Amino acid sequence: MRTALYCRVSTDQQVRDGDSIQAQLSALKSYCEKNGYDIAGIYTDDGISGTLLNERDELQRLLDDVRSGKIDLLIFTKLDRYFRNLKHYLNTQEVLDKYNVPWIAIWENYETRTPQGRLMVNQMLSFAQFEAEQTGQRINQVFSYKKTNHEALSGKVPYGYKIQDKHLVIDPEEADIVRQAFHIYIATGGISETLRQTEGLGLPKTQRAMKLLLQNRKYIGECYGIENYHDAIIDKDTFELVQKMLKRNVRQNHFRKYIFSGLCTCSDCGRRLIGTTDKNRSRGERYKVYRCMGHYRAIKDCINSKSLNEKKLEKYLVENLKELAFGDISVKDKRKATNYEKKIANTEKKISRLKELYLNELITLDDYKHDLAAYKADIDTFKAEARKYKGTDKKALYDLVGRNLADWYWTLTEDERRVIWRSVIDQIYFDNDKNIKIVFR
Secondary structure, X not given: OXXXXXXXXXXXXXXXXXXXXXXXXXXXXXXXHHHOOEEEEEEEEEOOOOOOHXXXXXXXXXXXXXXXXXXXXXXXXXXXXXXXXXXHHHHHHHHHHHOOOOEEEOOOOEEOOOHXXXXXXHHHHHHHHHHHHHHHHHHHHHHHHHHHOOOOOOOOOOOOEEEEOOEEEEOHHHHHHHHHHHHHHHHHOOHHHHHHHOOOOOXXXXXXXXXXXXXXXXXXXXXXXXXXXXXXXXXXXXXXXXXXXXXXOOOHHHHOOOOOOXXXXXXXXXXXXXXXXXXXXXXXXXXXXEEEOOOOOOOOOOOOOOOEEHHHHHHHHHHHHHHHHHOOOOHHHHHHHHHHHHHHHHHHHHHHHHHHHHHOOOOOHHHHHHHHHHHHHHHHHHHHHHHHOOOOOOHHHHHHHOOOHHHOHHHOOHHHHHHHHHXXXXXXXXXXXXXXXXXXX
16 A cells, blocks of 8 residues: 655644654654555655644645545554644545545544544544644733733844843944944935945845844834834934835935945944035035044944045045055054954953853853953954054055056046955044044955
8 A cells, every 4th residue: 555654743842742753754664564555655844833734845745646646545643743723634634535545643543544533533633723722822812911011022133132131122232333224324325335334244234134124113112013112222213214215215325335335443432434425515516425423323422523535535545555555564553463462362361261160160151151241342352453553464455556556546436446445455444633544454
């Protein structure tokens, strides 16, 4: 007899009962061997709920084989591995009846070869469906209670938040980046430009994902349709302005591209400088600049109110590239870089000692995680500072200097200029005194 073996397990069922695919399959094969049945096919739906008929691809493949006349008998371990919904069972059973294919649950006293067996199956499935509905009702009650207490309903949280004591709380560092994304979009009017200027900061990398971030009402503290569910990262006026711009598909600044987006950093607070425009009052023309949103919109805790003019920065680089690339690093800068490297090494030693304390049960896991996060943050800071004072010996930069950049640079498109600078520059630091420091790759 050509026999089909069907296995299914949902993740929670497998953890709870140990009723794995492997265990079911082993039992079914043994049953076939004992009864002299030929295995015509094996069908496994792994990690799929019994109530989700449309997602059980293997069951659909099984029914296709039944319709093709390839199956004489269907076996599975238990009835709840086959169905938990009476309506779905009856619809599927109609196909099996049409092609005279009975089934047997080998771990239970259920089968469809007799009228009595079918009656017992219908009764059992009615109880199983009732149980599933009761479970769903209990889950809804739990969710309702959590919403009343403004608790997070899942472990997945938007960038900028974290879960603490079952509630969404703001992650200060990530929240700052989210604010920057919103203000970049307002300044440039383009999702593509927002992606370019937030590159490498941990935000979405696709236009669709960035748009979803900008539309996420959780950033104004709203969740599940409930206002003030948790603390807001974005004020409502800013959020609504972005929604209007997205709805109208606004593209401000005529698709302006910022050549140094993602490269410019504020020396005073360490945040990225954001590309925007300023207006020449005498000529009435607009020109591109980079500003620290820590001073203007995002946080307002930075003293750097100056703007870095893009065209002037280009001119400065073109005219002084040789000196910038080959100029001797001052003894003071070398000493600073060395000091930061020593701090990095010392902090790494502290991490090793911290791990030993935890392994020897001298500190708790919470203390270990807290101190480890602090040490890693210190290392990131020291590395960033050390980069300011290091020189470079990269071939790409030297090749660029040797090609007499001033003779041909201004004939390039903005996209081509952007590619050039991103290939040789790691960071451009700019402070409130308009000092510029270039750190090459």
